[in-house]
Amino acid sequence: MSEGDSHAPTDEGGFGKRIALGLILGTGITAANADEAPDSAEAVFSDFVDALNVSDATDAALNQKFDQLPAAEQERVADVIEEDPLSLMQFSTGAPTLTSGSETVAEPALARKVASSITTAAHHSVSTSRRALARSVASGLHIHTAVSSPRYTATYPVNASLFGITTGTFNMRYVFEATSTNVTRNLECSGWFTGAAGVWNISTSQSNYLSGGSGSCTVRYNMALAFKGSFFSTNKQQQLIYKGTRLTSASVKNV
Known part of the structure; x- marks a missing residue:
């Protein structure tokens, strides 16, 4: 066997070792890439629903709705969740309700x-x-018992929902005194959130005024959400305006 032939097995063994090393390195690269691969649409949505801390029944209903979506729509929803999950929420309102009651103010001393x-x-x-x-x-001395205008309480719920399934409610209450034509005094203007807030951080501020016989109550909700290391925020405003006992405006809008 020639000198060249005597070295052939050694070279072949080295080549085999290089192949094995390449396979090992390749396997390592593949595993690393798998770790960095984006989550599936189903996983993204499931994480979002878990973060909302809804009830088990609502969790199941939301995931069922998601599973019924076409694959392309599931991908779109997952993209929206990762870009701005709050934008997925839908806000639905009903007609405000007004209940009446009255009280008599005690005679002045x-x-x-x-x-x-x-x-x-x-x-x-x-x-x-x-x-x-x-x-x-x-x-001209006359003694009268001081009587206030009748008291009225307006309530205005706004549901926050996903796929038509309610996950929470923004509640507004406006209490005022009024004649049939004019609001005479504001007594309360308040707002609060009930339901599954989860990772939401919701704060409120209120304001009210009287002008020309009209009474107004405005509630602003400052909403923030921390999700997968990102921070998102949005603000909503509820408002009721009454002219006496007649509703002249009820609105919900982004501010």
């Missing part, structure tokens, strides 16, 4: 004192009380 004095004088002398009453009428 001065009016009670004057009325008591007149009553006491009547016990001492009928003629004296008659003269006192005549003088009171002549001087």
Whole structure:
């Protein structure tokens, strides 16, 4: 065997080792790429629903709705979740409801004192009380019980939903006093969220005013969501305006 032939097995063994090393390295690269591969649409949606902390029944209903979507739509939804998950939420409103009630404000202390004095004088002398009453009428003195305008409570729920399934509700309450034509006093303007907030962080601020017989209540919701290392935010505003007991505006909008 020639010298060249004697080296052939050694070269062939080295070549085989290089192939084996290449396969090992290749396997390592493939595993690394698999770790960095994007999640499937199903996994992205499932993570989002889990983050909302909805009930088991709602979780199952949402995933069933997602599974019924065409593959292309599932991919689109997954892309939206990763870009801005809050934009998937839908907000549906019903008609505000108005309930009535009234209260009587207690007589002012001065009016009670004057009325008591007149009553006491009547016990001492009928003629004296008659003269006192005549003088009171002549001087224009009148004693009235102070009565407020009727009280009304308006409620205005707005449902937050995904695929038509409610996950929470933004509640608004506006309490005011009014005649049939004018709001005379605002008593309460408030808003709060009920339901599954999950990773949402929701804060509220309220404002109200009276102008030209109209009363207004405005609630602003500042919503934030931390999801998979990213931070998203959006703001919603609810508003009710009444002219007396007549609803003139009910709105929900982005601000």
